[in-house]
Amino acid sequence: MITKNTVKAIQSLKQTKYRKELGLFVVEGRKSVEELLQSSLETTAVYATERFQQEHGFHDERLETVSEMQMEQMSSFDTPPGILAVVRIPKQDNIQHEGMMLALDGIANPGNMGTIIRTAEWFGVKNIVCSEDCVEIWNPKVIQATMGSLFRMNVVSTDLEGFLKEAKDKGKAVYGALLEGENIFKKDKWEDGIIVIGSESHGIRSNILPLITHPITIPRAKNSITESLNASMATGIILASWASKLS
C-alpha cells in the first residue's frame, strides 16, 4: 500500500526544485514506462491503477496498485494515463565526441526539447550538450515528447561557451544554423562535429556566435515570407540533411 507521504513526495516531483533535492523524476504513460523498464535507468517504483492494469494487461513485478485519486494527485497530466514510475536521476555522463553531436543554446520550450531528443535518436545522434539555461530534461513535458528516446540519449548540461571554445580549439567543426550560411541542400560533405541550435526567440546567442566555424542555412522558398522555423523542426531538417550524406 502506498502511503500518504509517498504520494506527497511524488507529487512534489512536479517541481524542478524537489526533483533536484530528491534526485528523482517521474515517467508516465504505458509506452514511456515500457521503454524506461528496458533502459539502464534505475526505476525505484511503478504504480498503476486497477483500471489501467485491466485495460492493458500490464505486468511487472515491481508494480503497486494505487487508487484513481492517488494517481490524479501524483500525475502531471489533466488526464492521467494510469501508470507512473519513479526513477533515479542518473549521474551526468562525460561528454563523448562520437559522430555528430548536438549543442542546444537556451532551448526553453519542453516540447521542443523533447522533440529534438526524439528526432536526434532517430538519426543516430548519441550525445547532446545543453547550455545551463535549457529546460531541465526531467521535466514531465520533455519526457512525454521524447517518447522514450530520453532514456537512450546521453544529455549533458554544461557551460556551453567553454565547451565549444575547447572543441573549436581542438579543430572540431562547429555548425550553426544562421540566416546567412551555407545552403544545407547544396552541402556534399559534413565533418563529424557539433551542430549548434539556438532558441526561437534568441537564436544562437552572441557569446556563442564567434565559436561557429561552419554557418549553415535551411533555404526558404523564394515567395515565402515566414520568418523562421520552429527550433525542433530546424534541428530535424538539419539532421536529416546530414544523415542523407552519411550513406
Add this chain to the structure above:
Amino acid sequence: MITKNTVKAIQSLKQTKYRKELGLFVVEGRKSVEELLQSSLETTAVYATERFQQEHGFHDERLETVSEMQMEQMSSFDTPPGILAVVRIPKQDNIQHEGMMLALDGIANPGNMGTIIRTAEWFGVKNIVCSEDCVEIWNPKVIQATMGSLFRMNVVSTDLEGFLKEAKDKGKAVYGALLEGENIFKKDKWEDGIIVIGSESHGIRSNILPLITHPITIPRAKNSITESLNASMATGIILASWASKLS
C-alpha cells in the same frame, strides 16, 4: 467601450461550436495580429490592454482599449498576450493543384497542425487538404503554432478519400510516408502532386492506403530503436527533401 455582451461573445469563440455558429475566430499575440492585419482576412475588431499599448507602442486605427480583466476573460491563454483580434472565418477556397500539396489524414494535435502549416509555407507549399476529422484550423493553439502562416495558406477541409481517388485517377503522384517505401534521401526526382501525412497514432488510414501511388520512407539510423517521428517533424523532413531537389 466594449460591452459585456461582446466580451461574452468573444469568450464563446474558444469553442468550435460557437466559432462555427458565429463564423468568427480569435487571433492573439503581437506577431500573429500583425501578420493578420497584413493579410487578406477580414478583421472585425482589435482589442488591447493599456499596458500592451504602452509596452509595444502598437497603433492601429481599429484598436479599442480593454481592461486587463476583460482581456483575461476573452483570452485562451493562461498569460494573455494583451492583444486580441476577432476575424471572419473565410469561405473555403477551391482546392488548387499548384506545385506540391499536402494532404493531412486525421491530424488531431493542434500543435502539430500549426507546425505543419508553418513549415509548409517555409518550403513554398500553397495548398493543404485536410480530412474532415483533422483539428479545426481556427483553434487558438493551431493559430499560435502557425506564427502567422495560416493567414497565407489555402487550407481546405474535405472528404480526403474522394479527393485522393480523383487525383489518382487523373494520374497525379500521391506520395505517402510509410514504413516500407522509397528512401527519400536517395530520391532524385519528385513529381508535382500530393504528399499524404497520417497521424502519429493511426498513420495513414486503411481507406487511404490504396490511393498512395508513391510510398516513401524517412530512413532511420541503423542502431536507432525509436519507433517513429512526430507527425509534423516527418512532414518537415519530407518537404525539405522535396525542396532540396527543386533548385
